[in-house]
Amino acid sequence: MDSFPGHLQGMKLIRDPPDLDTWRMILFHVDEMITLSEEQFQIYFPHIDNVYSHRSTQRYKRKPFASHYWDCRLKGRASGTPKSDDPNKKKRKRVARERDLCDVKIKITEYFPTAGALEDVAISEDMLPDMHSITMSDQKSYHTKATGQAAVTAVQHAAESRLKLYGSCFCPFVQRVWIALEMKKIPYQYIEVDPYQKPQSLLDVNPRGLVPALRHDDWGCYESTVLMEYLEDLKLGRALLPEDAKMRAHCRLWADHINRNIVPNFYRVLQEQDPEKQVENAKELQTAFDKLLAAAHPDGPFFMGSQMSFVDVQAAPWVIRLRRVLTPYRGWPDAEPGTRWASWVDAIDANEHVRATTSSDELYLDSYARYAENRPNTSQVANAINSGRGLP
Numbered sequence: 001m002d003s004f005p006g007h008l009q010g011m012k013l014i015r016d017p018p019d020l021d022t023w024r025m026i027l028f029h030v031d032e033m034i035t036l037s038e039e040q041f042q043i044y045f046p047h048i049d050n051v052y053s054h055r056s057t058q059r060y061k062r063k064p065f066a067s068h069y070w071d072c073r074l075k076g077r078a079s080g081t082p083k084s085d086d087p088n089k090k091k092r093k094r095v096a097r098e099r100d101l102c103d104v105k106i107k108i109t110e111y112f113p114t115a116g117a118l119e120d121v122a123i124s125e126d127m128l129p130d131m132h133s134i135t136m137s138d139q140k141s142y143h144t145k146a147t148g149q150a151a152v153t154a155v156q157h158a159a160e161s162r163l164k165l166y167g168s169c170f171c172p173f174v175q176r177v178w179i180a181l182e183m184k185k186i187p188y189q190y191i192e193v194d195p196y197q198k199p200q201s202l203l204d205v206n207p208r209g210l211v212p213a214l215r216h217d218d219w220g221c222y223e224s225t226v227l228m229e230y231l232e233d234l235k236l237g238r239a240l241l242p243e244d245a246k247m248r249a250h251c252r253l254w255a256d257h258i259n260r261n262i263v264p265n266f267y268r269v270l271q272e273q274d275p276e277k278q279v280e281n282a283k284e285l286q287t288a289f290d291k292l293l294a295a296a297h298p299d300g301p302f303f304m305g306s307q308m309s310f311v312d313v314q315a316a317p318w319v320i321r322l323r324r325v326l327t328p329y330r331g332w333p334d335a336e337p338g339t340r341w342a343s344w345v346d347a348i349d350a351n352e353h354v355r356a357t358t359s360s361d362e363l364y365l366d367s368y369a370r371y372a373e374n375r376p377n378t379s380q381v382a383n384a385i386n387s388g389r390g391l392p
């Protein structure tokens, strides 16, 4: 079957998409609400269609979208549905599961073309009328569950392990450590925590209650750069720092440059509300990146050459947030094709371990809305960066 009837009309069956087993597991055993991007829905939902049946559709006069509701078929007859008295109706045997055991419901929000909005699909066990996966707390809104590829990786590393990474899906400092663990292929457990609620398990490792925090048996530590060094010192899997002492110092120096100049400047660009100051801050951020690349391998694409290593990992979470956050909120321009800058940004964005720890774009867009607030005259930032570029 290559296309689908009814409410799945228009969806194409993509045979053997990557990580299908994991996605089947995620979608079948859903116990908290998850939100899928349109792309993930299109790719994976047809593969679990045998479980769900369409229940109802709600259309609105003044809203440019419709909501389609689905129930898990393993639930049995939807409440309010009269029992069929058709003697010819085939009696279905319920052997494997009892009635009303499964309470998973799905709401599919279909946006009409004029809406111009992001399409998403929410799946939950206990569906609320207006649901999304963002938590509101003290005026802050943030996601509490990874999405996209990061969600798949989180599920793959949910099992108990001696090495535990306490992380939050939106946090770039966590992503550093997560990328390093993936690159090294050290067995680990990923534990999603809310650092604004600070569960005791996090405070036990980091009394300040910040993520990332790492627990290794009965010992724990925190601060992303320190954790990157700890993983390096374990000497397990692939080394991210070179052997030579002088080259190691060189890498540490530029990792320090990232912490002192790139990270704070990234937030200055985002937090500043005055358009003129935004332009100044954006130039400073670009200068900090330029300095880093001036010290990098001339051909790259990575800092030390053809392989991604320590310095790239230190910067990667902010590099991938340029296109996902600074472009929509501040008009940060795409890297000019053919430049050393473009080859570095593209190589980081395409790296499998970076991808494995990256959520879908909307998660980042939502997570930084509270910093960015106003949308300025974004073309000013783009012009300033493009005209001031000193890179080859």
Ligand SMILES: N[C@@H](CCC(=O)N[C@@H](CS)C(=O)NCC(=O)O)C(=O)O
Residues within 6 Å of the ligand: 168, 170, 171, 172, 173, 195, 196, 209, 210, 211, 212, 222, 223, 224, 225
């Ligand atoms: N310097 C720390 C920064 C960690 C950090 O700021 N984490 C944020 C999330 S991205 C956090 O835990 N915030 C909780 C809070 O501020 O209470 C590191 O490199 O690990």
